[in-house]
Amino acid sequence: MKSLKDKILQEGKVLSDTVLKVDTFLNHQIDPLLMKEIGEEFANRYSDEVITKILTIESSGIAPATMLGLTIGAPVVFARKRKSLTLANNLYSSSVHSFTKNETNEISVSRDFLTADDNVLIVDDFLANGEAVKGLLDIAEQAGANVIGVGIVIEKGFQEGGKNLREQGIRIESLANIKSLANGQVEFYDELI
Amino acid sequence: MKSLKDKILQEGKVLSDTVLKVDTFLNHQIDPLLMKEIGEEFANRYSDEVITKILTIESSGIAPATMLGLTIGAPVVFARKRKSLTLANNLYSSSVHSFTKNETNEISVSRDFLTADDNVLIVDDFLANGEAVKGLLDIAEQAGANVIGVGIVIEKGFQEGGKNLREQGIRIESLANIKSLANGQVEFYDELI
Numbered sequence: 114m115k116s117l118k119d120k121i122l123q124e125g126k127v128l129s130d131t132v133l134k135v136d137t138f139l140n141h142q143i144d145p146l147l148m149k150e151i152g153e154e155f156a157n158r159y160s161d162e163v164i165t166k167i168l169t170i171e172s173s174g175i176a177p178a179t180m181l182g183l184t185i186g187a188p189v190v191f192a193r194k195r196k197s198l199t200l201a202n203n204l205y206s207s208s209v210h211s212f213t214k215n216e217t218n219e220i221s222v223s224r225d226f227l228t229a230d231d232n233v234l235i236v237d238d239f240l241a242n243g244e245a246v247k248g249l250l251d252i253a254e255q256a257g258a259n260v261i262g263v264g265i266v267i268e269k270g271f272q273e274g275g276k277n278l279r280e281q282g283i284r285i286e287s288l289a290n291i292k293s294l295a296n297g298q299v300e301f302y303d304e305l306i
Numbered sequence: 307m308k309s310l311k312d313k314i315l316q317e318g319k320v321l322s323d324t325v326l327k328v329d330t331f332l333n334h335q336i337d338p339l340l341m342k343e344i345g346e347e348f349a350n351r352y353s354d355e356v357i358t359k360i361l362t363i364e365s366s367g368i369a370p371a372t373m374l375g376l377t378i379g380a381p382v383v384f385a386r387k388r389k390s391l392t393l394a395n396n397l398y399s400s401s402v403h404s405f406t407k408n409e410t411n412e413i414s415v416s417r418d419f420l421t422a423d424d425n426v427l428i429v430d431d432f433l434a435n436g437e438a439v440k441g442l443l444d445i446a447e448q449a450g451a452n453v454i455g456v457g458i459v460i461e462k463g464f465q466e467g468g469k470n471l472r473e474q475g476i477r478i479e480s481l482a483n484i485k486s487l488a489n490g491q492v493e494f495y496d497e498l499i
Contacts, residue, residue, distance in 0.1 A: 142419045143368070143382040145375035172364035172384065175336070176372045182338035183373075189336040191365065226335045 114154050114288040118301055120147060121267065121289055127297045131241075131269070132213070139238055139266060140173045151288060152180025155264040158286040159234060162261045166190060166231045168249055170209075170220060173238035177266055181236060190226045192249060194218040205255040209248035212241065220245075222252050229257030240265040240287060243274025250283070262286060269294075270302050307347050307481040311494055313340060314460065314482055320490045324434075324462070325406070332431055332459060333366045344481060345373025348457040351479040352427060355454045359383060359424040361442055363402075363413060366431040370459055374429060383419045385442060387411040398448040402441035405434065413438075415445050422450030433458040433480060436467025443476070455479060462487075463495050 126134040138144035155177070164185055169178035170192040182189040194209075195218070204221040211218065227233070235249045246263055253260045262284030268275050270290040278285055290302040319327040331337035348370070357378055362371035363385040375382040387402075388411070397414040404411065420426070428442045439456055446453045455477030461468050463483040471478055483495040 136416060136418070138381075141383065141386065141416055143372055143375065143384065145372050145382060146379065148372060149376055172368060172386075175365060175368045176382075179336055179338050179341060179369045179372065180376075182336065183342055186339065188331075189338060189369075190334065191336065193334065193365075223329060223334055225329070 114151070116147065116150055117154075117266070117289050120144070121299055125299055127294045127299060130294050131272070133267070133269070133291065133294055133299065135267065139176075143176050145176070148176045148180045149183075151177045151266055152182070152184045154288055155181045155234070155236065155286065156184040159262060159264070162234070163232055164234045164261060166227065166233050166258070167236055168192070168222070168227065168233050168253060169236045170194070170245055170249060174236055177238065177264075178236040181234070181264065188226075190222055192220040192222050192252065194220055205252040207248040207251040207255075210244050212244070220248050220252070222256075224256070227253065227256040227258055231256065231258040233258045233260050235260060235263045236265075237263075238266045240268040240274050240278075240285070241272045243278055246274065246278060264288075267291065307344070309340065309343055310347075310459070310482050313337070314492055318492055320487045320492060323487050324465070326460070326462070326484065326487055326492065328460065332369075336369050338369070341369045341373045342376075344370045344459055345375070345377045347481055348374045348427070348429065348479065349377040352455060352457070355427070356425055357427045357454060359420065359426050359451070360429055361385070361415070361420065361426050361446060362429045363387070363438055363442060367429055370431065370457075371429040374427070374457065381419075383415055385413040385415050385445065387413055398445045400441040400444040400448075403437050405437070413441050413445070415449075417449070420446065420449040420451055424449065424451040426451045426453050428453060428456045429458075430456075431459045433461040433467050433471075433478070434465045436471055439467065439471060457481075460484065 124137040167189045206221040265287040268287035268290045293300040317330040399414040458480040461480035461483045486493040
């Protein structure tokens with residue numbers, strides 16, 4: 114997705130060979146118009162499928178997932194990272210380790226919002242080691258839902274998450290797939306990878 | 307806002323005289339089309355003002371704030387509730403107590419995304435005791451930004467937050483203002499209050 118890649122090249126900050134900071138438009142400040150384009154691109158890539166539910170995880174997945182939901186007219190469910198007092202039971206749960214934040218969170222989704230009748234598209238901001246996506250897949254499996262695929266804004270293709278998930282037969286559409294962050298430079302894979 | 311009030315009456319669950327659960331469209335599952343209408347209504351209510359930045363707080367403020375941003379073409383910044391390793395310094399911070407979750411969070415916003423040149427509209431999902439809005443006002447004040455006002459999806463008008471903030475001269479636009487949750491029933495104030 115050219116406008117996304119251009120934005121990454123213009124505003125992304127390479128903090129190390131593995132860390133790309135995109136706080137100006139995705140992870141802290143949000144560019145709503147770019148999010149809308151991202152939602153439309155996810156819809157386009159999965160236009161061959163009927164999606165009844167979009168599953169994401171708080172917080173940075175919410176904006177792109179909601180824009181996809183607006184485009185295709187489907188509800189979004191975001192997994193919560195901690196249990197709140199008003200969401201105390203009736204949950205699907207899974208453990209997700211964040212290498213960036215160096216912490217493990219229990220993520221959970223109410224049983225009310227994901228069922229065996231759902232065709233689910235999982236959406237998230239980043240795919241690196243694949244921990245968040247694996248947690249969301251685990252939750253979808255607990256619900257007996259059919260997972261159509263995964264939509265990722267930025268994949269770190271040089272890490273193992275995407276490779277491992279594709280080897281399991283899971284369809285992943287990444288709108289920008291990074292080949293390398295070496296020498297402070299962002300290098301993308303070709304569009305088709 | 308009639309469509310929002312209708313949705314609350316249809317799907318909201320009154321858990322006690324002070325707790326309204328709206329997980330089917332706002333706090334866990336998100337209705338993207340309703341969020342778009344909410345964003346447009348905020349834009350309409352503040353159409354007399356020039357907004358350069360929308361300030362909200364993760365996670366449930368993100369969807370309505372992003373839809374407002376899409377409508378008026380302004381960026382959204384969401385305050386984070388915990389510091390991540392990639393956001394460790396250069397921050398405005400404030401403490402926010404959540405009575406619903408019975409916990410106090412440090413919220414923070416990068417100094418890169420809020421400055422003395424900004425005309426800020428604060429957006430959040432709920433206004434009850436006003437703790438989150440006070441934290442966001444504190445952060446905007448630290449930045450020297452001009453706060454135009456506050457946009458709230460659902461105000462619990464029977465609690466003190468809105469009253470206290472209005473007495474300080476802060477403009478608050480609530481799209482649904484609840485007068486009472488007694489006897490398991492949602493009762494709204496009139497539209498103009």
